[in-house]
Amino acid sequence: MAKRLLVAYGLWALGGPLGLHHIYLGRDSHALLWMLTLGGFGAGWLWDFWHIPGWVATANGVGVAGDRGGTVPALSPLRLAGQVTVGTYFGLVAALGLPWVPVLLAQPLAVGLGVQLVSSVGDQTAEAPSVLAAAFLASFLFQGWVLAVLPVSLAASVAAQRHRRYKPRGTPLPRLPARLYHLGLACLAFAAPLACRGLCGAAGVLGTLLALPRAATELLLLPLRAIRLLAETLGLAGDPPPQPPTTGFGARSWSQRQQWAYEVLGLPAGASAEDVHRSYRELVKVWHPDHNRQRAEEAQRRFIELQEAYEELGGPRRAAGG
Numbered sequence: 001m002a003k004r005l006l007v008a009y010g011l012w013a014l015g016g017p018l019g020l021h022h023i024y025l026g027r028d029s030h031a032l033l034w035m036l037t038l039g040g041f042g043a044g045w046l047w048d049f050w051h052i053p054g055w056v057a058t059a060n061g062v063g064v065a066g067d068r069g070g071t072v073p074a075l076s077p078l079r080l081a082g083q084v085t086v087g088t089y090f091g092l093v094a095a096l097g098l099p100w101v102p103v104l105l106a107q108p109l110a111v112g113l114g115v116q117l118v119s120s121v122g123d124q125t126a127e128a129p130s131v132l133a134a135a136f137l138a139s140f141l142f143q144g145w146v147l148a149v150l151p152v153s154l155a156a157s158v159a160a161q162r163h164r165r166y167k168p169r170g171t172p173l174p175r176l177p178a179r180l181y182h183l184g185l186a187c188l189a190f191a192a193p194l195a196c197r198g199l200c201g202a203a204g205v206l207g208t209l210l211a212l213p214r215a216a217t218e219l220l221l222l223p224l225r226a227i228r229l230l231a232e233t234l235g236l237a238g239d240p241p242p243q244p245p246t247t248g249f250g251a252r253s254w255s256q257r258q259q260w261a262y263e264v265l266g267l268p269a270g271a272s273a274e275d276v277h278r279s280y281r282e283l284v285k286v287w288h289p290d291h292n293r294q295r296a297e298e299a300q301r302r303f304i305e306l307q308e309a310y311e312e313l314g315g316p317r318r319a320a321g322g
Contacts, residue, residue, distance in 0.1 A: 090114030097193030
């Protein structure tokens with residue numbers, strides 16, 4: 001289908017920074033570059049205005065040269081500058097979005113892909129293995145440098161210019177849905193690490209904001225705590241003396257405690273000391289915790305009650321007998 005100049009200019013005006021006019025003209029590499037850099041950081045989108053007629057003619061097959069064979073494209077300082085810029089940009093994005101990935105892996109890979117993307121714009125391309133090899137070698141040589149991404153991008157760009165070539169003619173483009181699918185995957189791979197890093201940063205900021213009220217409260221209470229600490233140091237204040245624990249029958253009268261003890265041992269009030277001793281020994285065997293592991297809590301409570309009841313009834317009598 002023939003491409004129309006008016007449609008190309010309309011897409012340039014409506015979605016030029018997203019590369020819609022490049023998608024329309026079948027220039028997917030250029031469209032992806034514009035998507036990831038928002039139209040070449042704005043300047044490239046304006047630059048496209050003067051080149052759209054030529055691209056429309058090329059898309060329609062007007063004035064297209066035949067197979068160039070082994071000819072090498074002319075050296076383009078503009079393409080070289082774009083390769084260095086985009087390679088540096090991709091390297092910085094990898095450093096920000098993939099901090100958990102080793103620098104010697106993430107940075108040269110991102111730089112090499114950025115340089116290769118610029119190399120594939122239009123009718124030219126470069127040998128990707130050579131570009132990536134130069135990026136990894138330069139990253140190894142300049143590791144530890146603060147701005148190591150810049151020489152890595154320069155080395156990859158020089159390798160791309162050294163191995164530049166024309167794309168083969170006559171290769172049919174995939175259908176539009178497949179092209180959009182591939183462009184969407186590439187954009188997702190680029191944006192997902194940045195989005196993840198942004199969400200983590202937002203969560204950290206939210207946690208800090210939620211901790212501000214507590215920090216403000218602690219700051220307001222700081223003078224009161226300082227006064228209390230000073231008073232404790234001078235002996236003017238202190239913690240109240242600990243109170244002895246009381247049992248369930250400790251607050252009752254003496255006669256009530258006796259009645260409770262007889263009931264725990266299963267004896268009538270006024271039972272003899274021998275009956276108290278015998279009942280205590282029998283019930284202790286029944287409710288010993290070692291014999292009631294399935295009912296450990298209940299056995300522990302009953303065992304303690306038996307001890308207290310026996311002490312209440314048997315202790316004074318043993319003392320008197322002694």
